[in-house]
Amino acid sequence: MVGSFINVLVARLPYEKSIVWPSSRCFSCYRKVRLTDNIPILGYLRLRGKCRYCQAPFSARYLWVEVGTGLAFLALFVAEVGCDWHGLPGVKYDPRGFDGASPTFRAFAVFCYHAVLVAGLIAAAAIDAEHRIIPAQITYTVMAVGVIGGVLMPWPWPHPALAANVIPPATPWIIEDYLGKIPRGVQPWPFWGPTFGFAPPGSWKLGLLTSVAGALAGSLAVRAVKWLFETGLGREALGLGDADLLMMAGAFLGWQIVVLSLFVGSFASLILKLLEAIVRPTAPSDSAAGTPVTGPPDANELPFGPGLAIGVVATWFAWPWVGPRVQFPFFDATMMGVLCAVMGIGLLAAALFLRRPVETAPAPVAR
Numbered sequence: 001m002v003g004s005f006i007n008v009l010v011a012r013l014p015y016e017k018s019i020v021w022p023s024s025r026c027f028s029c030y031r032k033v034r035l036t037d038n039i040p041i042l043g044y045l046r047l048r049g050k051c052r053y054c055q056a057p058f059s060a061r062y063l064w065v066e067v068g069t070g071l072a073f074l075a076l077f078v079a080e081v082g083c084d085w086h087g088l089p090g091v092k093y094d095p096r097g098f099d100g101a102s103p104t105f106r107a108f109a110v111f112c113y114h115a116v117l118v119a120g121l122i123a124a125a126a127i128d129a130e131h132r133i134i135p136a137q138i139t140y141t142v143m144a145v146g147v148i149g150g151v152l153m154p155w156p157w158p159h160p161a162l163a164a165n166v167i168p169p170a171t172p173w174i175i176e177d178y179l180g181k182i183p184r185g186v187q188p189w190p191f192w193g194p195t196f197g198f199a200p201p202g203s204w205k206l207g208l209l210t211s212v213a214g215a216l217a218g219s220l221a222v223r224a225v226k227w228l229f230e231t232g233l234g235r236e237a238l239g240l241g242d243a244d245l246l247m248m249a250g251a252f253l254g255w256q257i258v259v260l261s262l263f264v265g266s267f268a269s270l271i272l273k274l275l276e277a278i279v280r281p282t283a284p285s286d287s288a289a290g291t292p293v294t295g296p297p298d299a300n301e302l303p304f305g306p307g308l309a310i311g312v313v314a315t316w317f318a319w320p321w322v323g324p325r326v327q328f329p330f331f332d333a334t335m336m337g338v339l340c341a342v343m344g345i346g347l348l349a350a351a352l353f354l355r356r357p358v359e360t361a362p363a364p365v366a367r
């Protein structure tokens, strides 16, 4: 049902239509979709993806987003509640009850919070893939949920606040003895360690700061990359919707994960681009009759959103292994600054290297 709602967002938000009115209807003959035909997945399969009245085909995206969202939620539930992937106490399901006596509410809260992020990522990726935009209505709404959740479930929740004391207070978190010792909470890491006195572990202030720092870092990292790359390249190369996507993820996962997922996401985008070249060697021409024809601005330019969303999820779920290995630079301000400067200069140099002489493109054909 969430996937079905995401489909409504993908079909309507780019045209600035209302998402609640009117009810679902065929884009070709404008007749209402029957309630029973609107059942997720089954409705699409029963009509074989065609309108009941005029036989106009609906985009296959309706089916894939519904199936994909369902599978993603199932995988999230199995990983977090079934297998205790992130090591959160009192969240793992046990056939005899949740962890003996602790309440099931905790598992429910963790799963729902993260499911909101996953749904937001799927919606942003699906709209970006189809329309090359990521609507702010999605990213800012989901980010707000991320910040509220951060305030209600501050690091190291669901660990008790005392769990933060495995690293003695006021000790730098980069000492070798404490690498890999940070307890991972729903907010995997706090925004800085050692935490400051005005925002102790487990306080809503720390949760708020961690979410806000994550959102800011996600947005600024993409904007910095965009500025450096485009300055070197001499033309536009990235959309600001990508900055909003990482901003949204940062409100849930903190600045460390989103900064790293920018690199993982670039790599994932590259793989997607290669896969697309293999699957669809020619330019796509799948403007299905069921959706209005609005071709993407440039069919050769792959949207960054889907790769970025994959990068976020991959980094987040690899964190139990990646986190301990990146603890040193991430909590050392000097080292972090040096790394950022080196990567910024590298990016600028790479973009300058890629800069092409002024293109003598043929005059655009008027349509």
Ligand SMILES: [Zn+2]
Binding pocket: 026, 027, 028, 029, 030, 031, 051, 052, 053, 054, 055, 056
């Ligand atoms: Zn129709």
